Structure formats: C-alpha cells, structure tokens
Amino acid sequence: MILSLALAACSNQDASNESSSTTNDSKNEEKVVYLSAPGVIPGLDPILADNGFSFSIINQVFxxxxxxxxxxxxxxxxxxxxxxxxxxxxxxxxxxxxxxxxxxxxxxxxxxxxxxxxxxxxxxxxxxxxxxxxxxxxxxxxxxxxxxxxxxxxxxxxxxxxxxxxxxxxxxxxxxxxxxxxxxxxxxEFIKKQDGKYASDSKHTLYNGPFVLTDWNGTGDSWTYKKNQNYWDKEAVNVDEIRVNVVKDTSTAVSLYQEGKLDRVKLTGEYVDKYRSNDEYHTFLTGATSYIKMNQGKNGEKTNLANLNIRKAMNLALEKDKLVNSILNNGSIVAQGNVPKGLADNPETGEDFRAENGDLTYYDLNEAQNYWEKGLKELGKDKLEITLISSDSGTSKQLAENIKYQLENNLPGLTIKIKNLTPKASIAANVGQNYEMIMTGWSGDYHDPLTYLNLFITDSPGNHTGYSNKEYDRLVLGAKGSMANEPLKRWKAMLKAEKMLIKDSAVLIPLYQDGSAFLQKSYLKNFVTYKVGADNLKWIDIQK
CATH class of the missing domain: 3.90.76.10 (Dipeptide-binding Protein; Domain 1)
Structure with a gap:
C-alpha cells in the first residue's frame, strides 16, 4: 500500500470541541486521544494481514x-x-x-x-x-x-x-x-467457535495487546481502541481510549486540529510551509521506501512491462526531485535504490548500506529514450497505453499526475491512464497482481536490508511483479539463512541482490524515502514511531 498512509495522521470528524481540550483536567476524568486513519481497516487477522495499514492496527491490539x-x-x-x-x-x-x-x-x-x-x-x-x-x-x-x-x-x-x-x-x-x-x-478454541468470522469485527475477535478494538463492524469508518483491562502490562497504558475516524482530506484534518478536535495531524506538502515555524510542527525521516511496481505478468501471460528495455526507460525518465521538493515537501528524500538510508551499516567498515551501494538508477533523458525505442521495436509497437494505480488521497493523486506528465513528455508514444483507488482497493489490486503499474512501497519489519530484499524472491508475498530470478533468490535466501554466521559475506550478498533488482532488472521504479511532517499537540506524549516497524501507541499519554 502507499506507505505515506501509515496511521500517523490523526483527527476525528465527530469529536466535540471539548474532547481533547477539556478531558484529563482531573484524575477522575477519562483520558481520550483523537486520531484519524486514511481509510477503513483492510484486515485485522495477524496471520492473514498483508499490508502496512493493517499491521499498524494489529500492533495496538495484539x-x-x-x-x-x-x-x-x-x-x-x-x-x-x-x-x-x-x-x-x-x-x-x-x-x-x-x-x-x-x-x-x-x-x-x-x-x-x-x-x-x-x-x-x-x-x-x-x-x-x-x-x-x-x-x-x-x-x-x-x-x-x-x-x-x-x-x-x-x-x-x-x-x-x-x-x-x-x-x-x-x-x-x-x-x-x-x-x-x-x-x-x-x-x-475461540477461533473454532467463530464459524470463519474470526477478526472480521469487534465481536468476533480476542485481543492480547495494550488495547482492544471496540465499535468496529468490519467495514466502518470509525473505531475505538479501549484500554485492555486483561493486558499483563496494563499499568503502563496511560489512556482510557483512542478514538479513530477516517479522514482522507488534509484540509479537513487541519481544520479539526485547529479547532481542538484532534491531537495529531499529518501534513501534506501544501501545508508544510504554512506551519513550519509552528512549535507543534515536527518532521521525521522514516525507513519507508515508496516506489512503482511494474507487472511483468502472471500465470504464464506476459505484459508489455516484461520487456526490460521498457522498464529501464521508465526508471530513467523521472526527475524525482520534482516529486520530493514540489509535491511532498515533508522531509522525504529521493530514492535511487530499494533499501533506505540509515537502516544498516557494513559489519566491518560501518558504512551505511545505501551509501555503499550508491545510486542504482538516475535521471537521464537520452538514455531513457534510447531504451524506450529499443523496447518498442522489440515489442513491434510504436506506442503504449499503461494504467497507473494510485491511492485516492490528495497527495497520491498529485504524485500520479506529475509522474504521468513526466513519463508522457519524456517517452514518445506513451499514454498513462491514472486509476485512483481507496487504500483497501489499492492493496487488493497489489496483492492480487491486478495492475499494470502501481504506486506502493514498504516500511520494513526489522533493521536489516533483508526485510526489503526478501519481498522480491520468487513467490514472495510482497512480490506480485512476475519477477523471478534464481540467483537473486539464492543470494537473499542465503542472507536469510546459511550466511548468518558470516556477516561480511552476507552483507555483500545483499548489496549484490539489490543491484540485480534495481540496476540490472529494473523491477521497481524507486521514488522516495518517506518523510513525515505533522502537527502534534504539546500535551500529547509518547506517540512512538520507528524508522522501521508499525507505530506503537502503548505508552501514548495526555499530560496537561
């Protein structure tokens, strides 16, 4: 899914003016935090979850x-x-x-x-x-x-x-x-009694995390995290409830924030300059990388994007700094590889993985057009029409339009059709490999390059591109297993694998490493975010 849709933006359309500003004035009053989400919950079963948005929810209740x-x-x-x-x-x-x-x-x-x-x-x-x-x-x-x-x-x-x-x-x-x-x-035993409905709504779910999920019917645009009274470490949980509503429009979220109806809001680029000098403004460079996946085909049926020269042309035809500086404007940085900056260091020299492997792609219009002409000739065509799927959020729409403009202007004969989907529908298209090109990304599960590279081995749950390479699989699976006791050999294998993925095979079009710009009330404490991994609301607190 689009990783910029992480559960970091926060608002509540239905909250009253006094919800955040007047609660917690005494020890007898409930502590309630108001946040927002980018869309409905795609899924809540820890075993069946397949996207970062679901994992953000799961991490609070399991x-x-x-x-x-x-x-x-x-x-x-x-x-x-x-x-x-x-x-x-x-x-x-x-x-x-x-x-x-x-x-x-x-x-x-x-x-x-x-x-x-x-x-x-x-x-x-x-x-x-x-x-x-x-x-x-x-x-x-x-x-x-x-x-x-x-x-x-x-x-x-x-x-x-x-x-x-x-x-x-x-x-x-x-x-x-x-x-x-x-x-x-x-x-x-509980699951057996749910008749296949486990984790489909609040009623059919058991939790073991800091919070339980209430007021969730499985498809609704609001839910509540309520302190889990049976949690082993409940004394560390500071708030009684966290109430969440779906708010897709940043202007609405900012208005709610200004009115005191929410406690935190993620800012899109057009709001950054306005609030940059505000004491409640903050930025954070995450470990999430955003990219475009290109579908090479499945079930033996190849697509036009199975052509390597077409994929390389796409990679070299984008000026990504225009996306980062003009649209995002939130601390994101251009990505020229899949593994983010600041994630892991060489076990001997201490050099950062991203710095050591360098830029694996770049902007070069002449080179891009040469690859494009070769690719069209190999396909026996003089033009291509490709659909690009993006999220229906405002920022994603802007990014998609800019990408369309650049690619169509730089690659003669190319037409890009944009299809904006809800986060849930976009996830389904990605996982089902029902797309030609799709804007998506990954934030990783642990601080190791493997969590990014592992996605693209053959039949990996995060692949869904049609890419399959035995040598790539050997390198990545070796880094995952047999090379565990040989740190430098393992490191070199991962460096080589990333080069194969981006430089040699152009499986992805890296776009940017996600930054996060947000406003947060000064009284909201311990909203814990990580460079890699789902946000952690266990210790969140209101201190006035």
Whole structure:
C-alpha cells in the first residue's frame, strides 16, 4: 500500500470541541486521544494481514513474545524471561508469562503460539507472510512448498508455559522478527467457535495487546481502541481510549486540529510551509521506501512491462526531485535504490548500506529514450497505453499526475491512464497482481536490508511483479539463512541482490524515502514511531 498512509495522521470528524481540550483536567476524568486513519481497516487477522495499514492496527491490539520498546529495541512481552539458547544458537526455549491473558480473561499458552505458527506456514491457510518463516524456523521452507506437513514445523509447546523453537540456522535478527504480526499467538478454541468470522469485527475477535478494538463492524469508518483491562502490562497504558475516524482530506484534518478536535495531524506538502515555524510542527525521516511496481505478468501471460528495455526507460525518465521538493515537501528524500538510508551499516567498515551501494538508477533523458525505442521495436509497437494505480488521497493523486506528465513528455508514444483507488482497493489490486503499474512501497519489519530484499524472491508475498530470478533468490535466501554466521559475506550478498533488482532488472521504479511532517499537540506524549516497524501507541499519554 502507499506507505505515506501509515496511521500517523490523526483527527476525528465527530469529536466535540471539548474532547481533547477539556478531558484529563482531573484524575477522575477519562483520558481520550483523537486520531484519524486514511481509510477503513483492510484486515485485522495477524496471520492473514498483508499490508502496512493493517499491521499498524494489529500492533495496538495484539503482541507476541517481544515488543519494540520506545527506542525500537525488542523487549520482553509475552515471554516471561529471555530464552534459553543452545550452543549452536538454533534452539530457543521460551517461558510464557503466567499473567498473560486474552481479552476475555482466558490464559495465553505456549499452545497458542504452536497453533498460530503452524497455521501461518500451512499452504492451505494462504498467509501472505507465511514465507517470513522460510529459512528461519526448521522445516518451514519444505512446508510452504507442500513437501512436509505443517505439524513438522520447528515449534513445540512442551507445556502450557514452555515453548521450544528450532531454527534452520542462527538468525541475528530473530528477536526483532518476533515482534512482527505473523509470529503472534492465536486463541485456537475461540477461533473454532467463530464459524470463519474470526477478526472480521469487534465481536468476533480476542485481543492480547495494550488495547482492544471496540465499535468496529468490519467495514466502518470509525473505531475505538479501549484500554485492555486483561493486558499483563496494563499499568503502563496511560489512556482510557483512542478514538479513530477516517479522514482522507488534509484540509479537513487541519481544520479539526485547529479547532481542538484532534491531537495529531499529518501534513501534506501544501501545508508544510504554512506551519513550519509552528512549535507543534515536527518532521521525521522514516525507513519507508515508496516506489512503482511494474507487472511483468502472471500465470504464464506476459505484459508489455516484461520487456526490460521498457522498464529501464521508465526508471530513467523521472526527475524525482520534482516529486520530493514540489509535491511532498515533508522531509522525504529521493530514492535511487530499494533499501533506505540509515537502516544498516557494513559489519566491518560501518558504512551505511545505501551509501555503499550508491545510486542504482538516475535521471537521464537520452538514455531513457534510447531504451524506450529499443523496447518498442522489440515489442513491434510504436506506442503504449499503461494504467497507473494510485491511492485516492490528495497527495497520491498529485504524485500520479506529475509522474504521468513526466513519463508522457519524456517517452514518445506513451499514454498513462491514472486509476485512483481507496487504500483497501489499492492493496487488493497489489496483492492480487491486478495492475499494470502501481504506486506502493514498504516500511520494513526489522533493521536489516533483508526485510526489503526478501519481498522480491520468487513467490514472495510482497512480490506480485512476475519477477523471478534464481540467483537473486539464492543470494537473499542465503542472507536469510546459511550466511548468518558470516556477516561480511552476507552483507555483500545483499548489496549484490539489490543491484540485480534495481540496476540490472529494473523491477521497481524507486521514488522516495518517506518523510513525515505533522502537527502534534504539546500535551500529547509518547506517540512512538520507528524508522522501521508499525507505530506503537502503548505508552501514548495526555499530560496537561
């Protein structure tokens, strides 16, 4: 999905003027925060979720063995203590907290983890992020390919409180990986009673995170996070409720903010200069990269974008600084690769990954037009019409129009048709590979280049481009597994893989690394955001 649609913008169309300004004047009054979202919730099941927007919601109402702390480091959550680890770093034995409960008061056990993980890798489940287990947990790769039963996965509940996990290889980022949704537990007995409706609305869901989701009917444009009274760490949760409404228009959100009806609002480019000197104005360079995916075809049917020269022409025909400086104007920076700046450093030299791998694409009109002419000749055509899908938000529409203008002017014979979709429909088009070109992106799950590169191995849940390269797969899967104990070799493999993806194969058109400009009330504290990973509202507070 368009990653600039993260759950960072905040407003409430229905809130009263006194909602934020008059609450919390005494200890007896409820603490209520008002935020906004860019669209309806696409999905809430941690196993079936397939987009960053859903993960933003999931992170507030569920959790796993670990949770990211305020600084972005994994800290114990449902795990009662650090695990016992075997000498070869392949076997982890966790103890589950005795006070860990589902929102109905029933205990969370090691069996809930075993059930959820085996369900996630079972091909019949169709979990989009099941491949996160690949080359990580023992037997996951064979299970995902249908060669072994899900029961053979390297996870076992030794008793209610003890979980044994066996890995294929040592994994340096394993704890951080366990903070992500696909590794969360699930209440098996409750799910069985929901007749296939689990996580479809508030009524059919059990939670285990800081909040429970109320007032959500599965499709509505409002919902409420309510403090989970059965959460093991409820004393750390400072507010009673967080009320969320869908507000797509920035001007509406800004007006609500000025009227005191919301506590935080994300700014689009046209508002940045106006509020730049405001004490409540802030910016943040995220780890999200935005790009255009080009559909090369599926099920044996190739598209015009399967032509490498056409894809390279598209890559070289965009002046991305026009997008970043003229439209976004929010601290975003031009991206010329897939892995963002400031994510990871060379294990020996300390050099940043992005700096070491350099610009893998660039703007060169003459070169772009040469590739374009070659591509058209190979296709036996003198013109192409391609549809570009973007979100229906104001900024996305502006970006799409500018991209259309540039590409049509720079590549003779090209016509771009823009199709604006809701976030939910855009996600569906992306995941279903029902597009020609689509504006999307990725924010990563953990601080390692692998979380960006892993998306584009063959049959990865984040691929959906038709790209498949055995050498790319070998490099990325090796970095995920067999090279774990050889840091420099692993690093070089990832550098090479990114070059193959962008420079050699032009699978994506990198656009920008997302910046975030926002207004936030001075009394709103501990709205925790990370360079990589979903926002964390656990500690959010109102202090007046």
């Amino acid at each position: 959790e796993g063995l670990y949770r990211l702390d305020k600084d972005g480091n994994p800290e114990l959550a449902l795990a009662a203590e650090e695990p016992k680890v075997s000498e070869d770093n392949k076997v982890y034995t966790f103890k589950i907290r005795k006070d860990a409960k589902w929102s109905d008061g029933s205990p969370i056990t090691a069996h809930d983890f075993e059930y959820a993980w085996k369900k996630a890798v079972d091909p019949e489940t169709g979990a989009a992020y099941g491949p996160q287990f690949e080359e990580i947990v023992a037997n996951a790769s064979e299970i995902l390919k249908g060669k072994k039963s899900a029961d053979s996965l390297g996870v076992e509940a030794l008793d209610d409180q003890t979980l044994k996990v066996t890995l294929e290889n040592p994994v340096p980022f394993f704890k951080e990986l366990l903070t992500t949704a696909i590794f969360f537990p699930q209440p098996q």
